[in-house]
Amino acid sequence: MAPTVPTVTLNNGVRIPQLGFGVFQVPDAETTTAVTAALDAGYRSIDTAAIYGNETGVGNALADSDLSRDELFVTTKLWNADQGYDATLKAFDASLAKLGLDHIDLYLIHWPTPARDLYRDSWKAIEKLVADGRVRTAGVSNFQPDHLRRLLDGASLVPAVNQIELHPGLQQAELRTLHTELGIATEAWSPLAQGAMLQEKALTDIAGRHDKSPAQAVLRWHVQLGNIVIPKSVTPARIQQNIDVFDFTLSDDDMTAIAELDRGLRTGPDPDTLN
Template structure:
């Protein structure tokens, strides 16, 4: 018999609690999203992360509606895409996301990429501030922001982002971004936390997994969680979805955490947002 996990929460800088372990739907086609999200909800996940550019907000919405779960049991995140930057365009994009999801509010809304070449992300942030002030979204944040981007919007506005969602896994640990987030009281959320499977065959990770009778994916997720990050793994396979939630019955030692820390590939940069939409 499976046991629904009790997932801890992290308190954001505005007092809102976010589940520390959620479920992402990046690269999941809309017609497969409903089944994947339904499997995640059935396994105990209550935090679902999507984005306008993923093209699957409607699929997420169908799963939420079919789940029978009360709205206040769920934590739903979406993101405004690059083409919709700017104050008015962002407000319209938010309305479109709500309509696709079939919801009357989001729990977290993010600027997907800063796209500094367009010079609009401060105006976009002001639109998010308006949505939050009007009570239409519970928390606002950013995604893929470097320290300089964070500094600019913080200097230009009254609200500090609650979350910065960035690519983060053992091979790419984004330590400068994490340090900047910590300075500002911003929670770091890891997308692609398993490097799309690329780190799961590393001998150091497989050895730790064997020592705990866990999968390599469970070890990597546990590494994220023990360092205080929010994490949103993705899978479309029900048994893997359930495995990814089964990460609270063991603890990595300080030496094991350090072993995973040592896998960082210094100097590696993430893909350009023009071709990668995480």
């Protein structure tokens, strides 16, 4: 029996599954099989992006599923080259067509690209998509505190989500605190640091005490922090293992030990310099 995944209620009342399935770096030809395996394992939230080149594969898996549309939560993202008001609307139409859907549950600006200085224009376009009922929830990804504050100056919607690189090696305390103040949910990409920290003794010890894998221990840490988390895999056994994190609880000592692993370790680009 598939586990029941808890939901997080966003600032507009929409609920998102706290644990979803990411498809970053999954080739389009493999995406349909991977997403189908995830849906079979109990995932109901699927996270893709225009730049991943696999929205069509995601859409095919959703179309082949017996699940109703209202059981699914689909996220995609606006790529950097498509920022700007009109370009955003055009890019959204392209993503929607590839996914084969009539609306997106969560649409994110993928990166702030501050040197382009177009993310506020893109946000106005996304606000229109929300008003038109084509996007249920609007959010951003990889926004730093300064980017968030500038976006909010003149905005009519507060982003519901900021999807950021977040794992034991990069815990983003300042940003998570700001999210709480602003009513923005924190969503973690690269939640396992691409495996870079799974051999840490603190994690292997915690995993051993709970008869779980280090990856499961880290995903459980995210859940207990309140993060939304989107692990990725193309291996059916790993896909299943990553969702099996709701039958144990980390102790306060476990959480403290993981907190001590923070070291500013980025596995992806710096949002202040990527353009």
